[in-house]
Amino acid sequence: MKSYLSPAGFKILAHRGSTQSGSVENTLEALQAAVDLGITYLETDVQATSDGVAVLFHDKDLSRIAGVRKRVSELSLNDLAALTHRGKPLVIPQLVDALKRFPKAKFNLDLKTAEAIAPTVLAIRSQDAFDRVLVSSFSGARRKAALEQLPGVATSPDALLVLSIWFAVRFTGQRLLGRLIGEVDVMQIPTNFGPIRFDDRKFIEALHRNSVLVHFWTINDVAEATRLKELGADGIVTDESKLMMSKFGV
Numbered sequence: 001m002k003s004y005l006s007p008a009g010f011k012i013l014a015h016r017g018s019t020q021s022g023s024v025e026n027t028l029e030a031l032q033a034a035v036d037l038g039i040t041y042l043e044t045d046v047q048a049t050s051d052g053v054a055v056l057f058h059d060k061d062l063s064r065i066a067g068v069r070k071r072v073s074e075l076s077l078n079d080l081a082a083l084t085h086r087g088k089p090l091v092i093p094q095l096v097d098a099l100k101r102f103p104k105a106k107f108n109l110d111l112k113t114a115e116a117i118a119p120t121v122l123a124i125r126s127q128d129a130f131d132r133v134l135v136s137s138f139s140g141a142r143r144k145a146a147l148e149q150l151p152g153v154a155t156s157p158d159a160l161l162v163l164s165i166w167f168a169v170r171f172t173g174q175r176l177l178g179r180l181i182g183e184v185d186v187m188q189i190p191t192n193f194g195p196i197r198f199d200d201r202k203f204i205e206a207l208h209r210n211s212v213l214v215h216f217w218t219i220n221d222v223a224e225a226t227r228l229k230e231l232g233a234d235g236i237v238t239d240e241s242k243l244m245m246s247k248f249g250v
Contacts, residue, residue, distance in 0.1 A: 002185055003131045004106055004154040005213060010248055011235030013041040013108055015218050016058060018241040024065065024085050026056040028093045028101060035102055037245050043108040043217075043237050046095055046116045047072040049080060054095040054119035058112070066090055073115055096123040099133075108188070108237075111137040111146060121149045136188065147183070156188040156215075166196060169206045177210065186213040188237065191228070204232040222247050 001008070017023065017030025018037060024030060031042050045058040050073055062068040062075075066083040072092075083090045099107065107129070111117060124133055130153050137143040140158040147155055157165060161180065165187070168177040187207055191199040204214050217237035219225050225236050225244060238244045 001211070001213075002152075002154045004134055005186060008234075010229055010233075011041055011215065012039055012241065012244045012248060013043045013215065013217075013235060013237040014039045014241045015043050015237045015239050017042060017044070019239070020242055024090065026058060026093070027091060028098065031093075031098060031102060031105070034241050035105060037241050038249055039241055039245060040104070041106050041108060041235075042098075042102065043110070044098070045110045045112050046120050047112045048115040048119050049077050050074060051076045052115075052119050053077045054116055054123050055080065055092050056095060056098060057092055073113060094123070095120060096126060099123060099127040099129050106132045106134070108134045109136070111135065111139075111142045114139075114142055114145070117142060117146050117149075121146060124150060124153070134186070154185040155183060156186050157184050162187065162189055162198075163193070163196070165207075166198065166203065169203050177206070181207075181210050181212055184212050186215055186234070188215045188217060190218075191216055191224075199228060199231060199233075201231050208232065219244075 014034035016025035018034035019025050019030050021033050023033050026044050034042055044056045046054050047057045048054055055072060057072050061071050065085055080092045111120060124130060134154040134156060135146050135150060136156040138159045140160055143158045165180050168180055189198045207214055213234040215235040215237060216228050216233055219236040219238050220240040222243060
C-alpha cells in the first residue's frame with residue numbers, strides 16, 4: 001500500500017472540502033473546514049488559468065459559482081482575483097497554496113482539463129508532495145500523461161478503465177484483471193453506472209485480492225455509508241463531512 005493510502009482504515013474524503021458552514025466549494029475555507037473536523041483526505045478538482053496556473057475549480061465554466069459565462073482557462077490569475085460569489089470576493093485557490101497551507105493533508109486531485117496537467121505536476125514537484133497526492137481524471141489520456149511525469153504517485157482509474165476492470169472481474173477472472181489493475185491503487189467509483197453495479201461484495205473482494213482499495217462517491221447518507229462499509233468498502237467521498245465524521249471518524 002502506498003503511503004498516500006496508509007494507515008489502513010475506513011476513510012472519509014471531503015468532496016471539494018466541507019461546505020456545511022457556508023464556505024464555497026474548493027476554496028481554502030472549505031478545505032480548512034474539513035481539516036478542522038479532523039478529515040485527512042481532501043477531494044478537489046484542478047484546472048489551469050490562461051496564464052498556466054493550476055487552480056482548484058470543478059465546473060466547466062464560472063456561471064454557477066461566479067455568475068460569469070467563461071471557463072477558467074479563458075481567464076488569467078489576476079482575472080480570477082476580481083470574481084465575486086453572492087456579492088463577496090471569491091478566492092479560487094492555487095493548488096500550490098493548498099498544498100502549502102495543509103502540509104499534513106492528502107489531496108485527491110481530479111484533472112479536469114489537459115491544460116491542467118503541466119501546472120499540476122509543477123505544483124506537486126515544488127512542494128515535494130508525491131506521497132500525499134492521488135492523481136486521476138475521467139480521461140485516461142489526461143491521467144496517463146500526468147502519471148508519466150509523476151512516477152510512483154497514487155492513482156485511481158479513469159472511466160473507461162473502471163468499466164474494463166468490472167468486465168474483467170465479472171467475465172474473465174484473474175487473466176485480464178491482473179493486466180488492467182497493475183497501476184491502480186484505489187478504485188474511486190459510484191455505486192453503479194446504469195445497470196452495472198459496483199457495490200457488490202464479490203467485486204470488492206476481487207479488488208482487495210489484488211491489493212486495490214475501494215472508495216465510493218458521492219455518499220451523503222449514513223445508512224448507505226454503513227452498508228458500503230459492511231460490504232468491504234475502504235472509504236467514501238462525501239459532501240456531509242461533519243455527519244460522516246461523527247459516525248465513522250476516529
